[in-house]
Amino acid sequence: MSGAGGTGGAGGTGAVRPSLVIVGAGPRGTGLLERIAANAPELYAGSGLDVHLVDPYPPGGGRIWREEQPPLLWMNSQAQDVTMFTDDTVDMAGPVREGPTLHEWAELDGRHFADRQRQGAYMRWVYERTVAALPPGIRVRHHPHRAVRVGGPREGRQQVWLEGVPRPLLADLVVLALGHLDAELDSEQRELAAYARAHDLVHLPPDFTADSDLSALGAGEPVLVRGFGLAFVDLMVLLTEGRGGRYETDADGGLTYRASGREPVLYVGSRRGVPYHSKIGYDWTGERPPLPRFFGPGEVDELLARPGGFDFRRDVWPLVEKELGLAHYHRLFAAHPDRTAMPWTDFERRYEKCAAVDDAGGTGGTDGAGGTGGAELRALVAAAVPDPADRLDLAALDHPLDGVRHPSYDTLQDGLRAYIEGDLARRHDPAHSPDLAVFLGLLSVYGQLVRLGDIGPWWHGFFSYLASGPPGPRLRQMLALSRAGVLNFLGAGMTVTAADGVFRATTTTVPDEYVEARALVEARLPHPTVERTRDTLLRELYAEGAAATPEGLLAVDPADGRVLDRSGAPHPRRFALGPHTDARGSGAFTRPRTGGPAFRQNDATARAALAFLRDLSCRATAA
Numbered sequence: 008m009s010g011a012g013g014t015g016g017a018g019g020t021g022a023v024r025p026s027l028v029i030v031g032a033g034p035r036g037t038g039l040l041e042r043i044a045a046n047a048p049e050l051y052a053g054s055g056l057d058v059h060l061v062d063p064y065p066p067g068g069g070r071i072w073r074e075e076q077p078p079l080l081w082m083n084s085q086a087q088d089v090t091m092f093t094d095d096t097v098d099m100a101g102p103v104r105e106g107p108t109l110h111e112w113a114e115l116d117g118r119h120f121a122d123r124q125r126q127g128a129y130m131r132w133v134y135e136r137t138v139a140a141l142p143p144g145i146r147v148r149h150h151p152h153r154a155v156r157v158g159g160p161r162e163g164r165q166q167v168w169l170e171g172v173p174r175p176l177l178a179d180l181v182v183l184a185l186g187h188l189d190a191e192l193d194s195e196q197r198e199l200a201a202y203a204r205a206h207d208l209v210h211l212p213p214d215f216t217a218d219s220d221l222s223a224l225g226a227g228e229p230v231l232v233r234g235f236g237l238a239f240v241d242l243m244v245l246l247t248e249g250r251g252g253r254y255e256t257d258a259d260g261g262l263t264y265r266a267s268g269r270e271p272v273l274y275v276g277s278r279r280g281v282p283y284h285s286k287i288g289y290d291w292t293g294e295r296p297p298l299p300r301f302f303g304p305g306e307v308d309e310l311l312a313r314p315g316g317f318d319f320r321r322d323v324w325p326l327v328e329k330e331l332g333l334a335h336y337h338r339l340f341a342a343h344p345d346r347t348a349m350p351w352t353d354f355e356r357r358y359e360k361c362a363a364v365d366d367a368g369g370t371g372g373t374d375g376a377g378g379t380g381g382a383e384l385r386a387l388v389a390a391a392v393p394d395p396a397d398r399l400d401l402a403a404l405d406h407p408l409d410g411v412r413h414p415s416y417d418t419l420q421d422g423l424r425a426y427i428e429g430d431l432a433r434r435h436d437p438a439h440s441p442d443l444a445v446f447l448g449l450l451s452v453y454g455q456l457v458r459l460g461d462i463g464p465w466w467h468g469f470f471s472y473l474a475s476g477p478p479g480p481r482l483r484q485m486l487a488l489s490r491a492g493v494l495n496f497l498g499a500g501m502t503v504t505a506a507d508g509v510f511r512a513t514t515t516t517v518p519d520e521y522v523e524a525r526a527l528v529e530a531r532l533p534h535p536t537v538e539r540t541r542d543t544l545l546r547e548l549y550a551e552g553a554a555a556t557p558e559g560l561l562a563v564d565p566a567d568g569r570v571l572d573r574s575g576a577p578h579p580r581r582f583a584l585g586p587h588t589d590a591r592g593s594g595a596f597t598r599p600r601t602g603g604p605a606f607r608q609n610d611a612t613a614r615a616a617l618a619f620l621r622d623l624s625c626r627a628t629a630a
C-alpha cells in the first residue's frame with residue numbers, strides 16, 4: 008500500500024512493525040527504494056516493514072525534478088543518457104532489475120534534451136513502479152513535510168521530527184537522501200545583500216533558478232549576472248522566452264529573437280568569461296581509446312596507499328592530463344592520420360615513457376588546468392602533430408580569454424559571438440572527434456577519481472565546463488539574444504563592487520570600462536556545507552559529532568553509506584546517500600551500461616538496511 012500524503016500517525020506510538028525513514032524522495036531516495044524492492048525477496052522475508060518517505064516535494068522527482076516547474080527548462084543530459092535502472096555493468100551484490108531509460112520510456116529521440124517536467128514524469132513512474140514491486144508486507148507512506156531533526160540513542164530507535172508535526176516518526180533506521188541543499192550566504196553575499204537593502208537595489212544570491220523569484224528584474228532594466236554555467240542558461244531562458252519572447256528560424260537556419268519588451272537587459276561575465284563548451288553533437292564511431300591507461304585502479308591504489316597522502320595538483324593532475332592526452336592522440340592518429348607525422352605505435356611507445364611533469368616539478372598554479380605536461384612530452388607532441396590546433400592544450404581550454412583584451416564592451420560582443428559560433432561548429436564537426444575522445448577520457452577519469460573521495464571543487468568545475476555544457480540549441484539562442492541586444496558579454500575575471508548606490512562590474516577582458524546596474528544576479532547553485540546549509544537537520548547532525556570533509560560534505564562509510572562520526576565510527580542506524588555526502592559519483596543521473604557508482608551505493612545501503620532490520624525483527628521474535 009502506498010499512502011499518498013497526509014501526516015496522521017506520524018507519532019508512531021505503539022508501533023511494533025520495523026520502520027525505515029528515508030528523508031528525501033528525489034532520485035536518490037527513489038533509487039534506494041528500487042534497491043529495497045529488488046533485494047527484499049532475498050534479505051527480508053517476513054515480518055513487515057513500514058517505509059516512511061519524508062519530503063515536502065512529490066516522491067520520484069522531488070524538488071529538482073518536480074513536474075510543477077516551467078516547461079521551458081530542459082535537462083542537460085540527452086534522454087538516452089538517463090536511466091534509473093541497473094544493468095550487468097553495476098558492481099553490486101543485489102539483483103539486476105532492468106527497465107527503460109528516459110528516451111525509451113518517453114519514446115523520445117535518444118539525442119533529445121527532454122524538459123525537466125518530462126524527467127519528473129519519468130521519475131514519478133519509476134517511483135510508482137517501484138512501490139508496486141515491493142513484496143507484500145512492505146508499506147510505503149509519503150509525508151509531505153520537511154524533516155527538521157533526527158534524534159535518538161546510538162543503539163536504539165531514532166526519532167525523525169517533521170516540521171509542523173508534534174510527534175516524531177520512530178525509525179529503526181534513517182537514510183538521509185537530502186540532495187541539493189540551500190546555503191546561508193557567505194560574507195561577500197551578505198555584504199552585497201545588505202548594500203542592496205540599504206540602497207534599494209536588487210540582489211539575487213546563488214539559488215536554484217527554478218525556485219527564484221525573478222519578478223524584481225524589470226523590463227528594460229540592466230542586470231549584472233555573475234556566472235556563465237548552467238544556472239545562467241536557466242536564468243536566460245526564464246527571463247526571455249519565459250517573458251513571452253520567441254525565436255524565429257531564418258532561411259540560413261540561424262535564429263532571430265523577437266523580444267516581448269518585458270525582458271531585462273543582461274550583462275553576463277564570469278571567471279572564464281565564456282559559456283561552458285557545447286555538448287558534442289555527433290556519435291562515436293570506430294575503436295575506443297584504450298582507457299584507463301595512465302590513471303586507472305592501480306594508480307588510485309598507489310595514491311591511496313601513500314603514507315603522507317596525496318596532493319591533487321602535484322600527484323593526481325599530471326596523471327589525469329596524461330590520460331586525457333592519450334585519449335586525444337589515440338583518436339587523432341586513428342581517425343586523422345593525415346594530420347600526424349609519425350606512426351601511432353612509435354608515438355604511443357614514446358608517449359608512455361614521457362614524464363607527465365617537468366623534472367623541475369609542478370604543472371602550473373593551483374587554480375586552473377596548469378601546463379601541458381613535461382618538456383619531453385611537449386617536444387614529442389610538437390614533432391608528431393604539426394598543427395598546434397590539433398594538440399591538446401588543457402590550460403588554453405580552461406582559460407580561453409587569457410591575454411585577450413578589448414578596448415570596449417562593444418568590440419567584445421563580436422569577439423565572443425565568434426568564439427561561441429566557433430565552439431558550436433567545432434563540437435558538431437566529427438573532424439574534431441579527438442574532442443569526443445577527451446570527453447570519454449573525462450568520464451573514465453571521473454570514474455577513477457570517485458575512489459579518492461574529497462578532491463576539492465576545482466576538478467568538478469573543470470569537468471562540467473568541458474564535459475557537461477549546454478545543448479547546442481541553447482548556445483544558438485544565446486547568440487540570437489546577443490544579436491538582439493538582450494544579452495551582453497562582459498568577459499573574464501569579473502568582479503563586482505557595490506559603491507555610489509549601484510553595483511559595478513569590471514573584467515580583465517575590457518580593463519578600461521565598467522558597467523553599472525541596480526540589479527545583480529549570482530547565477531550559480533548554492534554551495535552548502537554541513538556548517539552553512541540551511542537544512543537544520545544536517546547542521547545539527549554535524550554539530551552533534553557527524554564527520555565532514557574539508558569541503559563540507561558529510562562523511563559516510565564507503566562500504567554502505569553509514570554516517571561516520573569524527574572518530575571514524577559508523578553510526579549503526581543512520582545512513583546518507585547523495586551529493587551532500589563524500590560518496591563520489593552522486594552528482595548526476597547514471598548513463599546506461601556505465602557501472603554507475605550511485606547504483607552500487609544504493610544497493611549496498613539497501614542491503615545493509617534490510618539485513619539490519621531482518622536481524623532486528625528476528626531478535627524481537629526470539630524475545
Ligand SMILES: Cc1cc2nc3c(=O)[nH]c(=O)nc-3n(C[C@H](O)[C@H](O)[C@H](O)COP(=O)(O)OP(=O)(O)OC[C@H]3O[C@@H](n4cnc5c(N)ncnc54)[C@H](O)[C@@H]3O)c2cc1C
Nearest residue numbers: 031033034035069070083084154185186187585594595596
Ligand atoms: C538544477 C539542476 C539540474 C540538473 N540537471 C541534471 C541533468 O540534466 N542531468 C543529470 O544527470 N543531472 C542533473 N543534475 C544533477 C542530478 O539530477 C541531481 O544530482 C539529482 O537530482 C540528485 O538526486 P538527489 O535525490 O540526491 O537530490 P535532490 O534531487 O536534491 O533530491 C533531494 C530531495 O530531498 C528533499 N529534502 C532535502 N532536505 C530535506 C529535509 N530536511 N526534509 C525533507 N526532505 C528533504 C528535497 O526536497 C529533495 O526533493 C541537476 C541538478 C540540479 C540542481
